[in-house]
Amino acid sequence: MEKLLDLISEEMKRAFEEAGYDRELGRVTLSNRPDLCEFQCNGAMAGAKKYHKAPLMIAQDVAEKLTDSDVFGEVSAVAPGFLNLKITETFIKSYLNEMARSEKFGLTTPVNPKKIIIDYGGPNVAKPLHVGHLRSGVIGESIKRICRYAGHEVIGDIHLGDWGLQMGLIITELQKRQPDLIYFDDSYEGEYPAEAPFTISELEEIYPTASAKSKADEAYKADAMDATYKLQSGVRGYRALWQHIIDVSVADLKKNYENLNVTFDLWKGESDVHDIIPGMVEEMKKGGYAYESDGALVVDVKEETDTKEVPPCMILKSDGASLYNTTDLATILDRMEQYHPDKLIYLTDKRQELYFVQVFRCARKTGLVKEDTELLHIGFGTMNGKDGKPFKTRDGGVMRLENLIREINEEMIRKIRENAETKGYEVDGEAAAETAKIVGLAAIKYGDLSNQASKDYIFDMDRFTSFEGDTGPYILYTIVRIKSILNKYIEQGKKLTDLVIGEPVNDSEKSLMLELAKYNAMMETACEEVAPHKICAYIYDLANAFNHFYHETKILTEEDEQKKESWIALLTLTRDVLEVCIDLLGFSAPDRM
RNA sequence: GUUCCCUUAGUUAAAUGGAUAUAACAGGAGCCUCCUAAGCCCCAGUUGUGGGUUCGAUUCCCGCAGGGAACACCA
Numbered sequence: 001m002e003k004l005l006d007l008i009s010e011e012m013k014r015a016f017e018e019a020g021y022d023r024e025l026g027r028v029t030l031s032n033r034p035d036l037c038e039f040q041c042n043g044a045m046a047g048a049k050k051y052h053k054a055p056l057m058i059a060q061d062v063a064e065k066l067t068d069s070d071v072f073g074e075v076s077a078v079a080p081g082f083l084n085l086k087i088t089e090t091f092i093k094s095y096l097n098e099m100a101r102s103e104k105f106g107l108t109t110p111v112n113p114k115k116i117i118i119d120y121g122g123p124n125v126a127k128p129l130h131v132g133h134l135r136s137g138v139i140g141e142s143i144k145r146i147c148r149y150a151g152h153e154v155i156g157d158i159h160l161g162d163w164g165l166q167m168g169l170i171i172t173e174l175q176k177r178q179p180d181l182i183y184f185d186d187s188y189e190g191e192y193p194a195e196a197p198f199t200i201s202e203l204e205e206i207y208p209t210a211s212a213k214s215k216a217d218e219a220y221k222a223d224a225m226d227a228t229y230k231l232q233s234g235v236r237g238y239r240a241l242w243q244h245i246i247d248v249s250v251a252d253l254k255k256n257y258e259n260l261n262v263t264f265d266l267w268k269g270e271s272d273v274h275d276i277i278p279g280m281v282e283e284m285k286k287g288g289y290a291y292e293s294d295g296a297l298v299v300d301v302k303e304e305t306d307t308k309e310v311p312p313c314m315i316l317k318s319d320g321a322s323l324y325n326t327t328d329l330a331t332i333l334d335r336m337e338q339y340h341p342d343k344l345i346y347l348t349d350k351r352q353e354l355y356f357v358q359v360f361r362c363a364r365k366t367g368l369v370k371e372d373t374e375l376l377h378i379g380f381g382t383m384n385g386k387d388g389k390p391f392k393t394r395d396g397g398v399m400r401l402e403n404l405i406r407e408i409n410e411e412m413i414r415k416i417r418e419n420a421e422t423k424g425y426e427v428d429g430e431a432a433a434e435t436a437k438i439v440g441l442a443a444i445k446y447g448d449l450s451n452q453a454s455k456d457y458i459f460d461m462d463r464f465t466s467f468e469g470d471t472g473p474y475i476l477y478t479i480v481r482i483k484s485i486l487n488k489y490i491e492q493g494k495k496l497t498d499l500v501i502g503e504p505v506n507d508s509e510k511s512l513m514l515e516l517a518k519y520n521a522m523m524e525t526a527c528e529e530v531a532p533h534k535i536c537a538y539i540y541d542l543a544n545a546f547n548h549f550y551h552e553t554k555i556l557t558e559e560d561e562q563k564k565e566s567w568i569a570l571l572t573l574t575r576d577v578l579e580v581c582i583d584l585l586g587f588s589a590p591d592r593m
Numbered sequence: 594g595u596u597c598c599c600u601u602a603g604u605u606a607a608a609u610g611g612a613u614a615u616a617a618c619a620g621g622a623g624c625c626u627c628c629u630a631a632g633c634c635c636c637a638g639u640u641g642u643g644g645g646u647u648c649g650a651u652u653c654c655c656g657c658a659g660g661g662a663a664c665a666c667c668a
Contacts, residue, residue: 032611045611045649049648052649125597128639165667294666298665308595308596311665313665316668319598321666323666325665331610348668350663353662353663354596354663355668358665388660407646415631439631454598455606457660458605458606460618463617463618468618468632470607472606474631474632477629481628523625540616540617547632550632551624551632552633592629593629
């Protein structure tokens with residue numbers, strides 16, 4: 001279905017053409033003076049030079065051709081040459097009814113859908129998720145959903161950090177603590193136990209302990225490196241122990257991501273490409289791309305047009321060991337071979353920008369990716385505390401993600417209880433907790449996603465839990481209001497199906513309709529620019545338009561059945577659009593709050 | 594040191610080169626016998642600085658000041 005702006009631009013272009021001007025000048029845009037008009041066209045000013053004519057004269061010529069238009073109800077040419085436009089009630093009504101009937105509200109889906117792999121989350125096993133992981137998960141999940149909704153085939157991969165020295169450290173510390181474990185007996189040839197010899201909380205304590213020890217103690221570090229080597233070279237007991245670490249850790253990660261409503265299609269990690277690294281390195285050498293520099297193996301990636309220094313991309317460290325670059329490149333190779341994607345999207349902290357420039361160039365140069373495969377790194381900003389510095393707990397530590405979520409949820413339960421009390425109804429504990437979880441998640445996600453991803457933003461617990469203004473809970477509250485009306489309507493024995501939206505009867509209703517009609521253009525932009533914050537801005541405007549309409553219109557007590565049905569249809573569409581949008585942002589609305 | 598990014602109201606954030614820069618919070622005033630007041634409504638307040646391009650600049654270009662980040666054996 002064509003976008004509203006395209007349809008009305010077409011009408012305007014026709015008028016420009018009929019008046020003897022270039023039709024391309026007839027591009028219509030949203031009004032930035034809503035007090036004067038709904039839409040505007042600035043083509044007359046752009047054409048002034050070409051036709052050596054005052055812009056206002058051109059605008060008047062064009063306006064004359066639109067006097068009996070079905071699309072524009074009001075057209076006025078004003079100084080210096082703006083065309084101020086209002087569209088007819090009939091036109092907007094038909095547009096919305098078509099939208100309501102169409103799949104995805106008439107969003108145009110691509111002729112050639114792409115296969116996209118999106119790499120986000122990126123946690124390390126055996127380490128708890130902390131607030132730093134929040135953005136990658138929240139933004140990545142939203143982008144995944146947006147691309148999928150837009151019609152592409154999307155695969156989300158968590159890309160676990162499960163292979164490096166950290167694993168050797170954990171194994172070493174376990175050996176010190178429990179040297180008699182069967183895993184350390186080289187002569188053992190039987191089956192290893194199915195149960196892990198540790199719990200997730202032990203694991204989370206072991207890693208930092210081991211890490212601290214290795215920094216202070218050379219011998220300890222040597223042991224850890226040896227353990228890493230044994231693991232990577234496939235010693236049975238070490239592999240079995242490693243598998244336990246992965247299993248225990250992944251189970252915990254799944255639980256945590258589930259609480260965030262974040263899901264991955266693939267749970268692959270660095271370890272999955274271990275076996276293909278030697279072959280890849282060999283190819284790079286053979287192709288003449290990789291050479292030795294200061295003992296390390298590198299590939300030059302600087303280009304003549306660079307204004308800045310782009311250091312070579314390191315493939316192997318001087319001790320021959322692989323590093324982040326190596327596994328990332330091997331992962332690209334693996335993904336190309338297994339999935340043949342048209343596009344790879346990476347979500348990380350924006351500080352890794354230069355790093356990804358190096359890796360992408362290296363991948364292209366060495367032929368790991370096809371010419372027409374797009375590589376995109378989306379760097380997001382830091383989540384800061386109120387002081388503008390990276391978010392910390394009160395005592396200066398790194399805050400665990402589950403603690404952050406718990407704090408928000410507790411505050412939310414308090415608010416729900418308080419609200420129930422002032423309104424005088426009972427709320428049982430379980431229902432309150434369930435609602436709190438839903439609303440809390442919306443607060444966190446909307447708070448994050450409503451900012452441009454690339455910018456740092458301030459996570460202000462007080463503001464996020466205050467629930468006033470431009471927040472997730474405000475959006476949810478609006479949806480709950482609509483649902484409540486629709487439910488009451490159904491309770492009257494009526495049905496929501498087959499209702500038709502009529503012409504708007506007042507300004508607030510027309511505003512709501514115009515807001516709904518912007519949906520397609522907004523969604524297209526949000527997809528193209530991979531910009532979830534545009535969806536946030538849109539649903540905030542839409543919710544505002546609805547609340548304004550709601551305030552002025554008594555819907556259920558309306559006696560004119562036709563009017564009432566039209567409003568119910570309009571509300572249904574509003575609810576559906578809002579719910580689709582919040583789903584793309586990765587949260588949902590409760591039935592009441 | 595080199596390079597990149599950022600600077601919008603008291604605060605946090607928006608704005609394909611278009612008219613009077615948009616909201617939220619905080620501040621001040623109003624609206625619940627009426628579909629959820631987590632709402633609605635009114636008031637007050639902003640583009641760091643100096644140039645340039647343009648009919649028109651928060652937006653594009655150059656300089657300055659202030660803030661942040663990156664710059665091969667971490668990820």
